[in-house]
Amino acid sequence: xxxxxxxxxxxxxxxxxxxxxxxxxxxxxxxxxxxxxxxxxxxxxxxxxxxxxxxxxxxxxxxxxxxxxxxxxxxxxxxxxxxxxxxxxxxxxxxxxxxxxxxxxxxxxxxxxxx
Amino acid sequence: xxxxxxxxxxxxxxxxxxxxxxxxxxxxxxxxxxxxxxxxxxxxxxxxxxxxxxxxxxxxxxxxxxxxxxxxxxxxxxxxxxxxxxxxxxxxxxxxxxxxxxxxxxxxxxxxxxx
Numbered sequence: 001x002x003x004x005x006x007x008x009x010x011x012x013x014x015x016x017x018x019x020x021x022x023x024x025x026x027x028x029x030x031x032x033x034x035x036x037x038x039x040x041x042x043x044x045x046x047x048x049x050x051x052x053x054x055x056x057x058x059x060x061x062x063x064x065x066x067x068x069x070x071x072x073x074x075x076x077x078x079x080x081x082x083x084x085x086x087x088x089x090x091x092x093x094x095x096x097x098x099x100x101x102x103x104x105x106x107x108x109x110x111x112x113x114x115x
Numbered sequence: 116x117x118x119x120x121x122x123x124x125x126x127x128x129x130x131x132x133x134x135x136x137x138x139x140x141x142x143x144x145x146x147x148x149x150x151x152x153x154x155x156x157x158x159x160x161x162x163x164x165x166x167x168x169x170x171x172x173x174x175x176x177x178x179x180x181x182x183x184x185x186x187x188x189x190x191x192x193x194x195x196x197x198x199x200x201x202x203x204x205x206x207x208x209x210x211x212x213x214x215x216x217x218x219x220x221x222x223x224x225x226x227x228x229x230x
Contacts, residue, residue, distance in 0.1 A: 098215070
């Protein structure tokens with residue numbers, strides 16, 4: 001148990017569906033992250049939130065829309081996805097982005113399949 | 116080229132054997148983070164190294180950062196099936212021109228332990 005919970009663990013959706021991924025952290029952290037993990041590729045950072053403000057968007061297509069209503073919760077809203085978006089989506093949190101020791105704690109991930 | 120190169124890409128060892136995984140950086144490291152990931156799950160933080168020559172241990176896993184702070188090794192003594200998984204090294208992204216507070220990761224080393 002890492003203190004970061006992601007739901008659902010598995011999701012299958014059609015290209016015209018709209019769905020959301022949820023992440024909740026119980027660590028009192030101020031920063032939260034969304035990553036995409038595809039086979040044989042390094043982890044790709046998608047979005048970063050610090051104190052509920054989006055501070056980074058790494059050229060992610062607009063069909064992915066993040067939301068951070070408070071420092072404990074992070075959502076990733078999905079719509080009109082493509083089959084190449086199938087991947088493991090990981091959420092992470094860290095105490096603060098400004099710290100020298102920025103250990104990130106990860107959730108178990110959501111395995112997304114787009115048909 | 117990859118900022119963080121891990122070797123080998125995959126490894127199969129007999130239970131009880133020792134093994135070493137390497138992580139090489141193209142730049143001098145500020146912080147080096149080791150994580151373990153079981154298939155389809157999130158990353159579990161193992162340890163962080165910051166000082167040249169630093170060595171840390173967690174149960175039968177020992178990680179070391181070389182004096183020049185450009186390479187780290189992860190050594191497992193008397194491997195067990197529970198050690199199986201993918202080991203990823205991460206580093207502070209700002210070292211490679213990225214944003215403060217972000218991490219970048221190697222592609223991982225997949226370890227299988229045969230009983």
